[in-house]
Amino acid sequence: MEFEYSEKVQGLLERLKSFMQEYVYPAESTYIQQLQDDPWGEPPIMEALKEKAREAELWNLFLPDSRFGAGLTNLEYAPLAEEMGKVLFASEIFNCSAPDTGNMEVLAQYGSEAQRETWLRPLLEGNIRSAFAMTEPKVASSDATNIETSIVRDGDEYVINGHKFYISGLMNKRCKVMIVMGKTDPTNPDRHRQQSQILVPTDTPGVKIIRPMQVFGYDDAPEGHAEVIFENVRVPASNLIFGEGRGFEIAQGRLGPGRIHHCMRLIGQAQRALEMMAGRAENRIVFGRPMSKQGSVREDIARSACEIEQARLLTLKAAAQMDRLGNKAAKDLIAMIKVVAPQMACKVIDRAIQIHGAAGLSQDYSLAHHYAYARTIRLADGPDQVHMMQLGRNLAARYAAETAQGEEHV
Known part of the structure; x- marks a missing residue:
């Protein structure tokens, strides 16, 4: 590489x-x-x-x-x-x-071409914002097959009913459209063919924003994270993306790049925290000398640099494999970095907060908000436990097969 x-x-x-x-x-x-x-x-x-x-x-x-x-x-x-x-x-x-x-x-x-013209073009031009509505409060949405929101065909329209929350971006006044994930075929024996994704303009009758959800006390304005109810929301059948039963497939295609983008940004946040930590340690005098003279502070700086570089290299390797072999082939590396990067960022930012003392918790520095974001990403796009479960399953099967094959040649 x-x-x-x-x-x-x-x-x-x-x-x-x-x-x-x-x-x-x-x-x-x-x-x-x-x-x-x-x-x-x-x-x-x-x-x-x-x-x-x-x-x-x-x-x-x-x-x-x-x-x-x-x-x-x-x-x-x-x-x-x-x-x-x-x-x-x-x-x-x-x-x-x-x-x-x-x-x-x-x-x-x-x-479709019509969907791209109506929604992709203004998004590319930055004229509107959008939201992605998948997570639901009543089910474990980390397993997308649990989603309960219904999308039912009625002539030339689909009727949507459901309850979502933590819908990032929906509070923004410039948010004009959501991509909503729900079930068009809830009895399909293939649980991964039950879901579909559909475009819902935010001003459609029946779309009811209940409240903005907070994250560690932050409202994350101007995007926000909305709780929303869909009550007999009707949209044209042409708003369905890619066809019925393709929702899970679309989600998998969407989440690979999304997950690694989060990790890339988190590395930047951790790097900035490290730079702030080092600057504070050099310039802050405690017990008669700069903090950087304290062994524990030096260790925190050194350890943070090591962890950032490790995560950066793993991110680059995952990105390279996505480019060469595709998202599916890179799924194990994506899972690894999705677990590693947020945990690393939490640790590094936490050390930076500690070295800044009470000021590190305040609005005078970006550290507290960055920590909240890093901690949130341990849940966004799949919690750590789900990635670990799937990664462990894949690795166990792979290594067992390799071991068995090796024993055949002994």
């Missing part, structure tokens, strides 16, 4: 780093202040930054399909996503933020 980035990627990365230094970091406090005036709207500074990103041709970097995006591979996109991850809202500036990224990938890969 080649660990050096290509000239093309190095050029993009340098431009992105310069953009972050010149525009994004200086805008952090302004962005937070403007959110207080209109939590579910778009802060004026965001639109200004988006315009600069378009002008700098740093736009839609995540899409590997060159018809719609930058045409970068997962491996090429990795260092760019890491750099964006250092500021929680930065990905949106470059139109690379979840859940829009996953929804755009779904529409690009599985959507």
Whole structure:
């Protein structure tokens, strides 16, 4: 595996780093202040930054399909996503933020031409936002076959009834469409053919937003995480994506890139926490000398650097395998990094908070919010336990088969 980035990627990365230094970091406090005036709207500074990103041709970097995006591979996109991850809202500036990224990938890969024209194009242009509605409060949604929301054909329409929560992005005033996962064939003996995915405009009658859900006390404005009820929601049959019974297949195709994108951003967050930790340790005087003179502090810095680099290399390996062999062939590596990266980020950010003392818990630094995000990703796109269960199952079967084959040749 080649660990050096290509000239093309190095050029993009340098431009992105310069953009972050010149525009994004200086805008952090302004962005937070403007959110207080209109939590579910778009802060004026965001639109200004988006315009600069378009002008700098740093736009839609995540899409590997060159018809719609930058045409970068997962491996090429990795260092760019890491750099964006250092500021929680930065990905949106470059139109690379979840859940829009996953929804755009779904529409690009599985959507009809009409669906692409109606929804993909404005998403690519950054004119609207979107949401992905899968998680439900009454069932263990980590097993997607448990989903209970019904999608029933009625003539030229589908009727949707169900209850969802933690629907990221739905609170945003600019969110105009959801991709909803539910069951069109609940009695199908193949549990992975029961589900379908369908496009639901947010202003459709019967879509009822109950409340924004909080994450560790944060409302995560302006996207938010909504609890929503679908009550006899009717949409045209043409809004179904890819056909009945293909929902689980679409979800698997969507979640591979989505999971690794989260990991890329988390590495950026952990890297920023490490840099903040090191700066604090050098400049903060305790017991008459800089904190960096304390052995335990040095160990925290060193250990954090080791763990970040380990996770970074595993992420790059997973991305490279996705590019070479496809998402399905890379599923074990994706599961590994989806477990490793959030846990690593939690540990590194926690150390940075500790070294910052009480200030590390405050709004004066980004660490507390970054920790909440990292801890959340241990549940988002599948909890650690599910990834470990599936990874362990796959590895046990593989190694048992290899052992048996070896014994045959003894």
